[in-house]
Amino acid sequence: DAKTTQPNSMESNEEEPVHLPCNHSTISGTDYIHWYRQLPSQGPEYVIHGLTSNVNNRMASLAIAEDRKSSTLILHRATLRDAAVYYCILGNFGNEKLTFGTGTRLTIIP
Amino acid sequence: DAGVIQSPRHEVTEMGQEVTLRCKPISGHDYLFWYRQTMMRGLELLIYFNNNVPIDDSGMPEDRFSAKMPNASFSTLKIQPSEPRDSAVYFCASSLYFGRQELNYGYTFGSGTRLTVV
Numbered sequence: 619d620a621k622t623t624q625p626n627s628m629e630s631n632e633e634e635p636v637h638l639p640c641n642h643s644t645i646s647g648t649d650y651i652h653w654y655r656q657l658p659s660q661g662p663e664y665v666i667h668g669l670t671s672n673v674n675n676r677m678a679s680l681a682i683a684e685d686r687k688s689s690t691l692i693l694h695r696a697t698l699r700d701a702a703v704y705y706c707i708l709g710n711f712g713n714e715k716l717t718f719g720t721g722t723r724l725t726i727i728p
Numbered sequence: 729d730a731g732v733i734q735s736p737r738h739e740v741t742e743m744g745q746e747v748t749l750r751c752k753p754i755s756g757h758d759y760l761f762w763y764r765q766t767m768m769r770g771l772e773l774l775i776y777f778n779n780n781v782p783i784d785d786s787g788m789p790e791d792r793f794s795a796k797m798p799n800a801s802f803s804t805l806k807i808q809p810s811e812p813r814d815s816a817v818y819f820c821a822s823s824l825y826f827g828r829q830e831l832n833y834g835y836t837f838g839s840g841t842r843l844t845v846v
Contacts, residue, residue, distance in 0.1 A: 652834060660839065660840075661837030661838055661840050662771070662819075662837050663837065714825070715761070715773055716835065718770060718771035719770070
């Protein structure tokens with residue numbers, strides 16, 4: 619499985635944007651970039667995924683580098699509820715399993 | 729939809745006893761996954777099914793673990809005999825086939841079963 623690298627932890631102030639980086643230098647052409655998050659005492663929750671183009675949904679935006687070797691999850695206006703562990707994962711067609719790494723623990727400062 | 733439903737939420741059992749964890753996936757989902765989460769090892773994929781058929785069980789730690797999916801709406805993960813090192817939170821997740829992009833919102837996880845083996 620292609621690997622991703624994320625910072626262990628990050629802090630951000632409430633109501634400010636948050637940029638969570640992910641490096642995936644060995645990504646293959648068919649790998650999608652998936653982001654999940656896990657709130658305290660809950661199961662992981664899907665956030666967003668993309669292949670080449672930037673993606674937006676109601677939760678976040680995903681910015682993908684032109685060479686696809688890195689990506690950034692953007693939370694436009696962090697709230698206390700966004701405090702969670704954020705996982706960046708690679709996956710592709712025909713191999714539906716997703717392997718979770720250690721993720722980035724995001725702390726939101728009131 | 730009620731989401732992925734797991735039972736029980738908490739299970740405390742004595743070493744050597746059989747434990748059965750249950751999962752009801754989202755109706756219409758093609759895939760079902762069992763994960764285990766501990767502080768030391770994080771989230772580990774144990775096994776996954778496609779259309780009720782086990783596809784990859786390489787993550788099952790040993791023969792004491794078994795999983796079944798007798799129909800599209802039910803799956804079990806059984807540990808027999810249980811050991812203290814099996815204590816963890818066990819998650820079930822389901823998803824559509826990834827190729828159905830217009831419908832795909834990734835995996836949906838259940839709330840998990842916290843297993844404690846004493």
